[in-house]
Amino acid sequence: MYTLPRNLKLFSIVLIVLGLAGIIFGFLTTPKTIDDVKEIMAEQEGHHGEEHAVVTHGEENTANFVDEARGQEGYSDAAMEHATDLKPEGHGVASHEEHVLHQLQTRPWSATFVAAFFFMMIALGALVFYAIQYASSAGWSPVLYRIIEGITSYLLPGSVIVFLIVVFAGTHFYPWQNHELVADDKILQGKAGYLNFPFFLIRAVIYILGWNLYRYFSRKNSLAQAEANNYEPHRKNFKASVFFLIFFLLTEATMSWDWFMSMTPHWYSTLFAWYIFASMFVSAITVIALVTIHLKNMGLVPFVSDKHLHDLAKFMFAFSIFWTYLWFGQFMLIWYANIPEEVTYFIIRIQEYKVLFFGMLILNFVMPILVLMNSDYKRIPWFVVIAAVFILVGHYIDIFLLVMPSTVGHNWSFGIPEIAAFLFFMGLFIFIVGTGLGKVSLRPKNDPYIKESENYHF
Amino acid sequence: MASKKIHAIYTDDDLLLQAVKQTREANYHISEVFTPFPVHGLDHAVGLAPTRIAITSFIYGLIGLSVAVLMMNYMMIQDWPQNIGGKPSFTYYQNMPAFIPIMFELTVFFAAHLMVVTFYMRSKIWPFKKAENPDVRTTDDHFLVEIDVENHDVEKLTKFLYDTGASEISLIENEQDH
Numbered sequence: 001m002y003t004l005p006r007n008l009k010l011f012s013i014v015l016i017v018l019g020l021a022g023i024i025f026g027f028l029t030t031p032k033t034i035d036d037v038k039e040i041m042a043e044q045e046g047h048h049g050e051e052h053a054v055v056t057h058g059e060e061n062t063a064n065f066v067d068e069a070r071g072q073e074g075y076s077d078a079a080m081e082h083a084t085d086l087k088p089e090g091h092g093v094a095s096h097e098e099h100v101l102h103q104l105q106t107r108p109w110s111a112t113f114v115a116a117f118f119f120m121m122i123a124l125g126a127l128v129f130y131a132i133q134y135a136s137s138a139g140w141s142p143v144l145y146r147i148i149e150g151i152t153s154y155l156l157p158g159s160v161i162v163f164l165i166v167v168f169a170g171t172h173f174y175p176w177q178n179h180e181l182v183a184d185d186k187i188l189q190g191k192a193g194y195l196n197f198p199f200f201l202i203r204a205v206i207y208i209l210g211w212n213l214y215r216y217f218s219r220k221n222s223l224a225q226a227e228a229n230n231y232e233p234h235r236k237n238f239k240a241s242v243f244f245l246i247f248f249l250l251t252e253a254t255m256s257w258d259w260f261m262s263m264t265p266h267w268y269s270t271l272f273a274w275y276i277f278a279s280m281f282v283s284a285i286t287v288i289a290l291v292t293i294h295l296k297n298m299g300l301v302p303f304v305s306d307k308h309l310h311d312l313a314k315f316m317f318a319f320s321i322f323w324t325y326l327w328f329g330q331f332m333l334i335w336y337a338n339i340p341e342e343v344t345y346f347i348i349r350i351q352e353y354k355v356l357f358f359g360m361l362i363l364n365f366v367m368p369i370l371v372l373m374n375s376d377y378k379r380i381p382w383f384v385v386i387a388a389v390f391i392l393v394g395h396y397i398d399i400f401l402l403v404m405p406s407t408v409g410h411n412w413s414f415g416i417p418e419i420a421a422f423l424f425f426m427g428l429f430i431f432i433v434g435t436g437l438g439k440v441s442l443r444p445k446n447d448p449y450i451k452e453s454e455n456y457h458f
Numbered sequence: 459m460a461s462k463k464i465h466a467i468y469t470d471d472d473l474l475l476q477a478v479k480q481t482r483e484a485n486y487h488i489s490e491v492f493t494p495f496p497v498h499g500l501d502h503a504v505g506l507a508p509t510r511i512a513i514t515s516f517i518y519g520l521i522g523l524s525v526a527v528l529m530m531n532y533m534m535i536q537d538w539p540q541n542i543g544g545k546p547s548f549t550y551y552q553n554m555p556a557f558i559p560i561m562f563e564l565t566v567f568f569a570a571h572l573m574v575v576t577f578y579m580r581s582k583i584w585p586f587k588k589a590e591n592p593d594v595r596t597t598d599d600h601f602l603v604e605i606d607v608e609n610h611d612v613e614k615l616t617k618f619l620y621d622t623g624a625s626e627i628s629l630i631e632n633e634q635d636h
Contacts, residue, residue, distance in 0.1 A: 328558065331555065332556075335555050375512070
């Protein structure tokens with residue numbers, strides 16, 4: 001039996017309290033009126049002069065954009081202008097200050113959403129990994145079932161929070177929810193059959209219901225198997241896992257269109273859903289490895305050997321490369337064709353978020369490759385921990401870059417709202433996963449493959 | 459080199475693995491083991507050093523990557539930087555996304571092919587090479603362990619091998635190089 005160590009528990013509670021305070025602070029300190037924005041902008045210009053004037057004057061900034069490579073204005077100008085027009089305030093009488101006001105008000109929402117989704121997707125990815133182990137009748141992983149179940153216990157609170165954020169964010173995230181904007185926009189009218197609020201709400205309910213139901217029943221069957229004298233619960237879990245994987249594949253795709261792609265409703269990409277899935281899956285496996293190492297250090301899982309760690313590290317390595325493959329597949333196709341409707345997505349990310357955008361590639365691709373390439377290193381816990389830190393930080397940035405450029409644009413920064421949201425959800429994650437792990441014995445009994453798994457070596 | 463060797467034939471891979479362990483414990487020197495298929499754990503039991511072919515492959519991959527970068531940098535950026543469909547051919551990094559598929563493929567190409575060639579050379583395998591098979595049955599269903607007699611007592615060694623479960627034991631004298 002595992003009990004969350006006292007100091008870790010205290011640590012997580014401190015994180016939750018600090019984080020909550022920071023989140024509230026973030027929401028309270030957003031400018032309320034256009035006058036506030038004017039004040040802020042005047043202050044910034046006063047303090048930093050030229051340097052910041054460019055950042056705050058979004059329109060100038062887009063006007064200044066030239067295709068640096070050719071030294072001439074290209075397609076991209078028109079595209080950038082178009083992209084800023086996407087914002088509800090970009091139209092007609094709305095002033096630049098109003099536009100900035102909207103983005104500044106969105107910032108605490110986005111900061112909270114990034115962290116909330118990041119930790120929710122870890123629990124969800126772990127659940128998918130778990131379902132795959134069942135559906136493929138894996139012989140190596142049954143010793144990890146209780147650990148993975150512990151991690152997925154965060155799914156219920158995590159997904160409810162994410163659900164509440166996407167439902168109540170409204171036009172902060174989703175311009176298509178602004179009726180005045182849709183009335184002026186042919187493209188959004190064309191998409192209104194899919195992008196309308198009631199349908200959006202129904203879909204979101206279906207996602208979190210489906211995911212949480214599978215989590216509930218698989219956990220129940222898995223525990224029932226420990227008491228059973230036949231393999232009936234395992235068979236049920238096998239079937240449930242197969243159907244869950246089909247359900248997940250569909251809902252994950254629509255989830256990423258709903259929650260992320262519709263933040264920029266004029267833009268679309270086909271492999272976007274798989275790209276988000278790759279991010280989700282690799283982070284989840286990384287956290288499974290981290291929790292396993294933590295439990296192993298406490299001496300609670302003597303039946304988990306360094307061979308199991310080796311396999312988890314192989315998954316971390318392989319799916320880091322898979323993520324990079326999808327990232328590059330998306331980036332390169334859009335960069336190569338350079339079609340104005342598509343390329344805006346990357347222009348704003350490269351212009352305003354350059355360090356994060358390319359730094360994330362080093363964290364998510366180069367570091368895991370170098371650290372985890374050697375077969376022996378995959379069995380050394382602290383090597384895996386180093387790689388895990390790179391991967392998790394990298395994928396937090398990845399989610400940050402999915403959301404922030406689409407919602408707050410160039411008015412982003414990394415300050416109290418972002419850090420506080422991250423701390424809050426990390427505290428919540430540690431607390432709930434720690435409690436979830438402590439509910440039952442960590443050794444799955446009676447599983448048909450448990451003996452094979454305990455004697456696993458290669 | 460005039461030397462005496464003993465060929466002990468086994469008919470089961472579990473028996474073979476056990477016999478190899480016992481032989482090593484008794485401090486007899488196994489010079490070679492012939493099997494019709496890979497026996498899991500045999501290299502460990504015989505005490506072979508782990509292969510370093512993965513390391514060579516990594517180095518070959520880096521060479522392939524360098525070749526790709528140098529080649530394309532010379533051709534597309536240095537030698538004749540044309541404007542092809544508006545792609546920015548001013549510096550290598552500006553046009554890099556277009557080069558990455560080739561960088562990737564050449565890395566894999568070099569890593570794979572040079573590693574295979576290394577394997578052939580280290581294992582001394584090539585076309586028209588004379589097969590070094592002491593007993594044709596070892597490619598079908600028999601396992602053969604070759605032990606150096608050195609200055610051991612042949613009688614005792616034979617008895618020992620018989621006890622490990624060998625089905626045939628033969629003394630090979632003055633065997634020249636294959």
